[in-house]
Every structure is written in structure tokens, then in C-alpha cells.
Amino acid sequence: MDDQLLQTIIIGLSNGLIYALVALGYTLVYGILQLINFAHGDVFMLGSMIALTLLMMLGVTPGMDVTTTIALIVVVLLVTMAITALLNVSIERIAYRPLRNAPRLAPLISAIGMSFILQNVGLLWKGPASLGFGDVIPNTNVLTTIFGFDTAVELSLKQVFVAVVTIPLLLVLMGFVGKTRQGKAMRATAQDPDTAGLMGIDVNRTIAITFVIAGALAGAAGLVQILYNNTTVWNLGFRFGLNSFTSAVLGGIGNLQGAVLGGIVLGFINAFSDRYLSAQWTNAIVFGVLIAVLVFRPTGLLGQQVADRA
Amino acid sequence: MSSSLINPVHVESTGGLSVWVRGIGATITGWPAAYRAALAKNRRRTILLTVLVATVLLYPLIYTAIPSGLTRILPLPSSPVIVFMLIFAIMAIGLNVVIGFAGLLDLGYVAFYALGAYTAAFLASPHWGGVSVVLFSNVPAGFPGIHLPFMFIILVAAAVAALFGALLGAPTLRLRGDYLAIVTLGFGEIVPIFFKNLVNVNFSFGPIQLVNANLTGGPLGINPIDAPGLFGIKFGVINGFAPVYLGMGLVLIAIVIARNLERSRMGRAWMAIREDEIAAEMMGVNTVRTKLLAFALGAAFAGVAGALQASYQGATTSDFFMFSTSILVVIMIILGGIGNIWGVIVGAVFVQYVDKTLLSWAGQRMADIGNATGLEQFGDINPSSFSFLLLGIALVVMMRFRPEGFIPSRQRAAEMHVAPPGQAIGSIGLIEEEGLVPELDPTEPGGDEDPEIAEVPGEEPVGETIAESRGEVTDEEQPR
Numbered sequence: 125m126d127d128q129l130l131q132t133i134i135i136g137l138s139n140g141l142i143y144a145l146v147a148l149g150y151t152l153v154y155g156i157l158q159l160i161n162f163a164h165g166d167v168f169m170l171g172s173m174i175a176l177t178l179l180m181m182l183g184v185t186p187g188m189d190v191t192t193t194i195a196l197i198v199v200v201l202l203v204t205m206a207i208t209a210l211l212n213v214s215i216e217r218i219a220y221r222p223l224r225n226a227p228r229l230a231p232l233i234s235a236i237g238m239s240f241i242l243q244n245v246g247l248l249w250k251g252p253a254s255l256g257f258g259d260v261i262p263n264t265n266v267l268t269t270i271f272g273f274d275t276a277v278e279l280s281l282k283q284v285f286v287a288v289v290t291i292p293l294l295l296v297l298m299g300f301v302g303k304t305r306q307g308k309a310m311r312a313t314a315q316d317p318d319t320a321g322l323m324g325i326d327v328n329r330t331i332a333i334t335f336v337i338a339g340a341l342a343g344a345a346g347l348v349q350i351l352y353n354n355t356t357v358w359n360l361g362f363r364f365g366l367n368s369f370t371s372a373v374l375g376g377i378g379n380l381q382g383a384v385l386g387g388i389v390l391g392f393i394n395a396f397s398d399r400y401l402s403a404q405w406t407n408a409i410v411f412g413v414l415i416a417v418l419v420f421r422p423t424g425l426l427g428q429q430v431a432d433r434a
Numbered sequence: 435m436s437s438s439l440i441n442p443v444h445v446e447s448t449g450g451l452s453v454w455v456r457g458i459g460a461t462i463t464g465w466p467a468a469y470r471a472a473l474a475k476n477r478r479r480t481i482l483l484t485v486l487v488a489t490v491l492l493y494p495l496i497y498t499a500i501p502s503g504l505t506r507i508l509p510l511p512s513s514p515v516i517v518f519m520l521i522f523a524i525m526a527i528g529l530n531v532v533i534g535f536a537g538l539l540d541l542g543y544v545a546f547y548a549l550g551a552y553t554a555a556f557l558a559s560p561h562w563g564g565v566s567v568v569l570f571s572n573v574p575a576g577f578p579g580i581h582l583p584f585m586f587i588i589l590v591a592a593a594v595a596a597l598f599g600a601l602l603g604a605p606t607l608r609l610r611g612d613y614l615a616i617v618t619l620g621f622g623e624i625v626p627i628f629f630k631n632l633v634n635v636n637f638s639f640g641p642i643q644l645v646n647a648n649l650t651g652g653p654l655g656i657n658p659i660d661a662p663g664l665f666g667i668k669f670g671v672i673n674g675f676a677p678v679y680l681g682m683g684l685v686l687i688a689i690v691i692a693r694n695l696e697r698s699r700m701g702r703a704w705m706a707i708r709e710d711e712i713a714a715e716m717m718g719v720n721t722v723r724t725k726l727l728a729f730a731l732g733a734a735f736a737g738v739a740g741a742l743q744a745s746y747q748g749a750t751t752s753d754f755f756m757f758s759t760s761i762l763v764v765i766m767i768i769l770g771g772i773g774n775i776w777g778v779i780v781g782a783v784f785v786q787y788v789d790k791t792l793l794s795w796a797g798q799r800m801a802d803i804g805n806a807t808g809l810e811q812f813g814d815i816n817p818s819s820f821s822f823l824l825l826g827i828a829l830v831v832m833m834r835f836r837p838e839g840f841i842p843s844r845q846r847a848a849e850m851h852v853a854p855p856g857q858a859i860g861s862i863g864l865i866e867e868e869g870l871v872p873e874l875d876p877t878e879p880g881g882d883e884d885p886e887i888a889e890v891p892g893e894e895p896v897g898e899t900i901a902e903s904r905g906e907v908t909d910e911e912q913p914r
Contacts, residue, residue, distance in 0.1 A: 160612050219830050229539060230833045232612060233768055236761060237829025244823035362757065366619075373616065408627040411620035418617050419605045 130277045132399045133392070138283040138352065140391020141290040145345035146368035147375070147383040148297060149212075149338035155378035156314045156334050158228070162235040163215055165365015166242035167339055171208040171346025172356040173250055175200055176257055179350065186258045193260060197351070201289070204347050205340040212339025213332050221328070239361070246358035254357040257350050261285050282352050289348055293341065294384055300337070301380060310334055314378070363407070367394070370414040376424025385425060457694050491682070494675035506802075509795035511787055513675050517746055519786040520681030521739045526766045526778040527688045528735020533764070534773035534843070535696060536728035537708030538607070539615040541760055542622020546733040548755035549598055550591035550740025552629055555656035555750050557582045557590060573660060584662040584669075588684075588741050595737025596730040598625075603729035607722060622760050629655075630752035655751030662745040670748055677746050684742060685779070688735060692775050695731065704728055758822065765825050768832060771839030780841055785825070793817040 146168050153161040178200045184193065219238045223231045263280045267273045301307040312320040313330045321327045349364075350356060371390040375382025393413060397406040417424065472480045489496070497510055511519070525547060532540045555561060558571065560579035571581035582590075606617045633652025650656070661670025662680060669677040695701050703724045706714035715721050744750040762785065770781020796817040803809075832839070 158612075160616065219833075222834050226833070226837060228612065230837050232539070232615065233764070234830050234833040236764070237826040237833070240761075240822045240826025241830065244820070244826065247819075248823075366623075369616070404631050405627070408624045408631075411624045414620045415606070415617050415624075418609060418613055422609060422613060 127276050128399070132395045134277070134279055134283060135399075136392035136395030137388060138286045138391070139394060140371075140388035141286050141294075142345050142348050142352070142387075143364075143368050143371045143390050144294065144384040144387025145290055145341045145348070146364065147371035147387045148294070148380060149342050150365075150369050150372040151375075151377055151380060151383040152310075152334050152338045154372065156310065156331055157220065157231070159220065159231050159235065160369065161338075162232070162365070163219075163238035163242055164212075164338065164342060165361035165363075165368065166239050166246070167208055167212050167215070167361070168342040168345050168349070168364060168368075169246055169356065169358065169361030170211065170242055171204055171343035172349045172360065173246055173255070173346070174207050174343070175204045175347035175350045176255060176356060178203055179257065179260070184260055186260055186262070188260075197260070197347075201344060201347050205343040208343030208346065209336040209339040212342065213335045216332060216335040221331075239365075243358055243361065246361075250356075250358065252358065254355055257354050259354065261351055286348055286352050289344060293344055297337065297341070298380060306330075306333060367410060370410055373414060374417055374424055376426040379424065379426050382424055382426035389425070454694060454698055457698075458690055461690055461694065494678055498675075506798075509791050511791045513678055514671065515786065515790045516678050517671075517681050518743075518790065519783045520678070520685050521743050521746075522763065522766060522786050523685050523779045523782040524688045524739040524742070525736050525763045526770065526782040527685070527692050527775055528732045528739070529763050530732075530767055530773065530775060530778045531692060531695060531704075531735065532728055532732035533767060534778065535701060535708070536704040536725060536732075538725060538728060539612065540618045540729070540732070541615045541757075541764065542618035542620065542625075543732075543736055543763055544755045544757070544760040545602075545618075545622040545625035546595040546599060546736035547740040547743070547759065548625050548629060548752070549595045550737035550742075551744035551750040551755070552650065552656070552740075553591040553594045553737065554587050554741040554744040555651075555659050556580065557587050558584070558660040558745065559656055559658060561651065561656045571660060571663065581660055584660075584664060584741075584745060587745070588738050591737040591741035592734040593737075595740070596734040599730040599733030600726055603726045607725045607729065619757070619760070622755075622757060626752040626755040629755075650752070653752065655749060655754075657749030659744050659748050659750065661748060662742070669746065671746055681742065684738065688738070689775055689779075692735075696775070700724065700727060762825075765829060767839070768837075769828060769839055771842035773843035774839075774841055777839055777841035777843070781839065788824070789818075789821045793821055 146164065149164045149167075150161060153159055153164065179196075182196050182200065184196050184200070215238055219234045220231050223234055259282070261282045263282060265278045266281055266284055267275055267277060267279045301310055309320070309325045309330045310333070312323065312325055313327055317327050320330075346356075349360075367390060368387065371386035372383045373386070374389055375384065375386025377383075390410065390413075393410060394406055397403075397409045401409070469480070493516070494513070497512070500508075500510075525543065528546075529540065529543050532538050532543075558581050560577070562580050563578045565578075565580065567579075568577055568581045569583065569586075571583055573581045602618070602621050606614060609617060629650045630653055632649040635647045635649055661668045661673065662677070663669070664680070667673075667676060669680040671677070703714065703719045706717065706719055707721055707724055711721055763782075766781035766785045767778045768781070769785065770779065771777025794817075797815070800815050800817065
């Protein structure tokens with residue numbers, strides 16, 4: 125295969141996995157509340173800032189001892205996920221739960237308001253400038269140094285790291301929703317909250333747990349963002365959130381596998397557009413895809429759950 | 435403001451466009467009689483409103499008359515702030531047609547604003563340097579570029595925006611609720627990207643050959659754009675308070691049009707769709723056509739606002755048209771009172787005032803305190819940078835405690851407090867409401883409908899509230 129093509133696929137895949145993590149948050153919440161959680165991208169943004177702060181607090185710097193680095197990254201990952209989970213569930217408690225019986229417009233507007241609030245929290249906390257963080261994980265090309273291939277294609281250690289963090293999380297989530305009792309409660313609530321409530325499921329608790337999971341995934345994505353893309357800024361969440369939401373829609377909103385697939389497809393679209401067209405058109409193409417999917421196949425690539433919606 | 439002031443003659447809903455136009459005519463000619471009637475009916479309120487209107491009209495004189503020292507104490511809006519209040523008032527009136535009347539959530543409204551602004555830029559600037567078309571314009575003949583009169587540009591801008599509204603709406607309006615919101619949001623993002631990127635276009639299709647063509651001015655945008663001119667008077671940003679009156683005139687026209695739309699057959703069809711699309715369709719409302727018209731007409735208002743903004747400022751760039759502008763207009767509608775024209779105007783004026791005058795004034799006073807007390811940290815606080823934080827908090831708090839806004843329409847207030855019929859009432863509103871008539875199971879005690887009423891003790895059912903507030907529409911005939 126063409127080197128350039130292979131390279132584009134690798135870049136698309138690693139970005140797509142991050143989109144997938146955030147897209148799962150959108151799809152989980154949409155599946156259970158039919159709410160586009162506009163604030164979710166900003167939770168991801170705050171997650172990246174929290175991760176950055178923790179990494180700096182713990183003194184993680186490039187060139188540290190490998191085991192220490194890994195241990196500290198795991199600690200930061202867990203703490204960030206815990207904080208963003210707490211943040212997300214608080215948002216649900218403050219901004220969405222009181223509006224359960226309101227018309228659909230109300231929680232959506234509330235979510236937009238929440239998004240503005242979170243962006244400004246980021247702005248006040250870290251200032252308007254873009255924040256950078258050094259390469260804690262080296263950019264070594266795994267293909268040449270470890271596997272000894274003679275190739276110009278680059279699969280960096282950072283990209284491997286993205287896969288190592290995201291793929292297990294995705295699998296754990298699938299297992300949780302598909303196999304556990306709590307997961308069954310989530311699916312039941314998504315299908316019919318009234319009946320689920322009658323069957324003894326604590327609907328409020330189930331929704332709260334959904335937000336906890338979504339927030340934790342956004343936090344993990346935030347850490348990956350800092351370590352992989354090395355940058356964050358207060359308005360990162362808007363663009364990234366829209367991309368992730370597009371992924372969720374692309375795969376079929378409400379459908380977990382769909383969100384992952386959509387994230388990866390969107391990563392590819394981004395990478396191919398950047399490489400073969402022009403980066404300045406990428407956003408227009410992403411939104412064009414979003415509109416086309418919604419118009420021609422509103423259920424997405426995999427989704428059937430919301431067929432009555434379009 | 436009393437409705438009889440603005441729309442004294444109830445427009446009969448039996449005809450089409452001609453009646454609509456006659457309705458506007460009747461509104462204008464019937465004004466003196468309506469005023470006398472209003473004076474007789476409620477003297478105090480009418481006089482109060484007259485004083486208010488007079489104050490607004492004479493505000494420029496008041497503003498220039500007061501000593502400048504007084505603005506340190508009183509945060510009075512300056513001319514550009516007022517013009518932007520009026521521009522956003524036009525946008526709010528237009529978006530209210532889409533969201534408030536027809537219930538379609540449009541989060542990409544800025545796209546039509548941008549289209550209007552660029553229409554003005556294309557038709558009244560030296561941008562097309564290769565040609566020279568000067569018609570009834572305030573630039574000398576033979577000047578390079580196209581220069582058309584402002585009145586004409588406004589009409590074109592409205593038409594262009596409406597056309598794009600229809601183009602976007604045609605395939606997407608069958609989507610529901612928040613899917614439509616997302617599609618419009620995407621459109622709102624795409625349009626400015628096009629305006630930003632179409633700068634070195636190489637394109638060849640049949641006879642059309644473009645080599646490095648600068649279509650939109652790229653990131654720099656287009657300037658200078660001719661100032662609006664009417665009857666030999668210029669209304670540019672350098673012309674003091676003159677543009678304020680131009681803006682007021684346009685807002686007035688927008689109000690008259692929107693009022694008449696609301697009370698037309700189409701307006702009632704919008705309301706029917708907003709409240710229950712399936713029921714409306716059953717009753718013979720052509721939902722697609724009706725929604726398309728709401729979308730296109732709403733977009734036309736933004737086109738006018740964009741043309742006014744570009745002509746007034748004499749420049750336009752794509753960076754001016756961001757998602758936050760779309761949301762700003764939504765916020766104005768929500769805060770002011772969704773569905774109510776007066777409410778959304780108040781919302782637009784209020785948000786612009788807080789954003790552009792009050793917060794910067796507060797910042798200056800902070801600096802004063804800092805200088806007076808020697809505490810530098812006071813001067814470092816810049817309240818203007820908190821405007822979106824405040825707006826965000828306002829949205830969340832409003833949705834929680836007063837979702838219908840400060841000056842709501844009574845119907846919308848009722849709707850915002852009770853989930854509309856057809857929407858699930860249980861612990862979360864979802865799934866079964868969209869597209870499906872809830873099935874009643876006769877064997878099930880209580881049935882589906884009871885919880886809906888039980889949910890809101892002390893409140894009247896929606897239907898009655900509407901009937902009360904609008905006696906004239908309950909016996910509404912069915913639009914074709």
C-alpha cells in the first residue's frame with residue numbers, strides 16, 4: 125500500500141479513537157434522555173485541563189523513568205476520570221434533572237447555557253491562550269525501532285498509547301452496558317423510562333450513572349488529548365464536541381458500537397481531507413457529511429434504535 | 435404595547451398574499467383611529483407608551499444634550515450600540531418566526547445574517563473592480579465596482595437569505611426537533627467557511643473560467659462597503675445618530691410584517707404545527723410547505739439585518755459570523771419571551787445593552803475604583819469578558835425558573851410549563867411522542883392521559899389557556 129495512504133489511515137485511526145470516546149458520551153446521554161448534551165465537549169475540554177494540571181503537579185516531564193511515567197499517567201487518568209465524572213453528574217443534577225418534564229427545547233437550551241459556563245470556567249482558569257505540554261511519551265516510530273520494518277510510515281509510540289488507553293475503555297463500556305445488571309437497567313430506561321420505573325429500576329440513579337460514565341470517558345479523552353495532541357484551549361470543546369457529536373450521529377445515535385465506528389470514520393474523513401484536500405475545508409466537509417447523513421440516512425450507519433425519530 | 439396600536443384591523447384569513455399586503459396597508463392607514471381608540475380604552479397605558487416611544491425617538495437629542503460627565507454615572511448606550519440593538523432586534527424578530535411561531539429550532543441563524551452581509555458587500559463595494567455599475571447610489575458615476583441603492587440591496591439580501599433558507603430547509607425540514615437544530619448548526623458553520631475560503635478559486639466548468647479568482651475577499655473580508663443612503667442622506671457608522679433612525683424604521687417594518695404573519699392563516703398553521711404536528715397535518719395543514727415558509731421568511735429577516743450591518747459598518751469579514759452569534763440571538767429570544775415580538779425585541783435590546791454598554795461601563799468604574807483606592811486589582815477585572823459566562827448562567831437559570839422568558843406570549847408560557855400534548859409525560863420526555871399516537875389500552879386502569887393532567891395540579895390544561903388568550907383563533911379554519 126501507498127505509504128502516504130497508510131500514514132493517513134494511522135493518523136485518522138488515532139484521532140478517531142479519541143472522537144469515539146467523546147462520541148460515546150453524546151450517544152449514551154442521547155440514548156437515555158434524547159438530549160444533545162451540548163456541554164459534553166466542554167467537559168472533555170475541562171478534562172484535558174485537569175489532566176494537564178495534574179501532570180504538572182505530579183511533575184511528569186519528558187525523559188522520566190518509564191515505569192514512573194506509566195504509573196503517574198495511570199494515576200492522572202483515574203483522577204481525571206473521577207473529577208470529570210463528578211462534574212458531569214453535577215451538571216445533570218443542576219441543569220437537566222429539574223427539566224425532565226419540560227418540553228424538549230428547555231434542556232437543550234440549558235445544555236447550551238452549561239456549555240458557555242464551562243467554556244468560561246476554562247477561560248478564567250487557564251486564560252485565553254492555547255496551552256501546550258511536552259512529549260511525555262516519545263514520538264519514537266514503533267514500526268522501525270521495535271518491529272524493525274524498513275518503512276517511511278510512522279506509527280509513533282504516542283499513537284500506540286492512544287490505542288492502549290481507548291480500546292480497553294471502549295471494550296469495558298460495551299461489556300458494562302451489554303452484560304451487567306446496571307447496563308440492562310440503562311438499556312431499559314433508554315427504551316421506556318416509565319415502564320423501567322414501574323419495573324423497579326431507579327430511573328434517576330440510572331441516568332446519573334449514565335452521566336458518570338460519559339463524564340469519565342470525556343476525562344480519559346481529555347488526558348489522551350493532552351498526551352497525544354499536546355495542546356488544549358478553552359474553546360477546544362466546541363469544535364471537538366461537534367466533531368464527536370457528528371461521529372455519534374454518523375454511527376447512529378444511541379448506538380454504542382455506532383459511536384465508535386462513527387468516531388473512526390470521522391477520524392478518517394478528517395485525516396483524508398487534511399491530507400488530500402486542504403485543512404481549511406475540513407470543517408466544512410465534516411459538517412457537510414453530518415448534514416448529508418441526517419438527510420439521507422438519519423439512523424446513521426448502524427443505528428436502528430431511533431428510526432421513528434426522523 | 436397594545437395590539438390594536440400596531441394591528442388595528444384584523445386581517446381576514448380568507449385570501450392569500452393580496453389580503454396580506456392589504457392588511458399591512460390597513461395597519462398603516464388605520465393608525466390614527468387606532469390611537470384614538472386606544473386612548474379611549476386605556477388612557478394611562480396609552481399615554482405611558484406614547485411617552486416611551488417619544489423618549490426612544492428623541493433619545494439621540496437627549497444623549498447629545500447631556501454633559502459627557504453624566505455618562506460616567508449613567509451607562510447610556512451610544513449610537514453604534516443602539517444600531518446593533520436594532521440590527522439584533524430584526525434578527526430576533528426573524529428567528530422568533532422560526533422558533534417562536536413555528537417551533538423549529540434553528541441554531542445556524544448566523545448563516546443568513548452572513549449571506550445578507552455579503553450580499554450587501556457584493557452589490558455596494560469596489561470589490562468587483564473589473565466592472566463599473568453605479569445606479570442611484572451615493573458614489574460618483576464611473577466608480578469601479580457595483581454600487582446599487584440600499585433599498586434594493588435590502589430586498590435582494592432578504593431574497594437571497596430566503597432562497598438559501600428554502601434550499602437548506604427543503605431536504606432537512608422533515609427532520610425533527612434537535613436533529614434539525616444540528617443540521618442548521620452545521621449550515622451555520624459551513625457558510626462562513628465558504629466566505630473565508632473562496633479567495634483563490636480556480637474553477638473551470640464549460641464557459642465559466644476562474645483563475646485565482648477572489649470571490650469573497652477571504653479572511654480579510656470586503657471593505658469599504660457603501661454606507662446606506664436614502665433620499666441623499668447617508669446612514670454610515672460615521673453619520674452620528676442618523677443610522678439609529680434607519681434601524682428604527684427597519685425594525686418597525688419588521689414588526690409590522692411579523693405581526694401580520696403571526697395573525698395570518700400561515701401564522702395559525704405555524705402555531706398548529708408547533709403544538710402538534712401530526713394533528714395539524716391531519717387537519718390539512720401542508721406541514722412541509724408551512725415549515726419551509728417559516729424557515730425562509732425567518733431567514734429573510736436575518737438577510738436584512740446582515741445587509742444593514744455590513745452597509746452600516748462599511749466592512750464585513752467571515753470571522754464576524756460565529757456560532758456564538760446564532761446562540762446570542764437564541765438567548766435574546768429566550769430571555770425576552772419566546773413567541774412574543776415585543777418580548778424578543780426587549781431581549782435583543784437588553785442583551786446588547788448589557789454586553790456592549792453595561793459591562794464595559796462597569797469595567798471603567800472598576801478602574802476608577804482601582805485608581806481612587808490604589809488597589810490595582812480592581813482595574814484588572816474586566817467584566818466584559820464575563821458576558822458569555824453571565825449569558826450561560828442566565829440560560830440555565832431561566833430554563834429552570836422562567837422558561838417562557840420575561841415577556842412571554844401567553845400560549846408559549848403555557849406550553850413551556852406543561853409538556854405539549856403528544857410528548858411523553860413520565861419521568862423523562864422521550865421515545866413514544868415522536869410520530870406515534872399513544873395507544874390507549876382500555877384494560878389498563880387510568881390509561882395514558884391521566885398522568886398528564888395529574889402532573890400539573892392547579893394549572894389549567896393547555897387547551898383552555900390558549901382558548902382564553904386567543905378567542906379569535908379557536909375557531910380557526912383550515913389552511914389549504
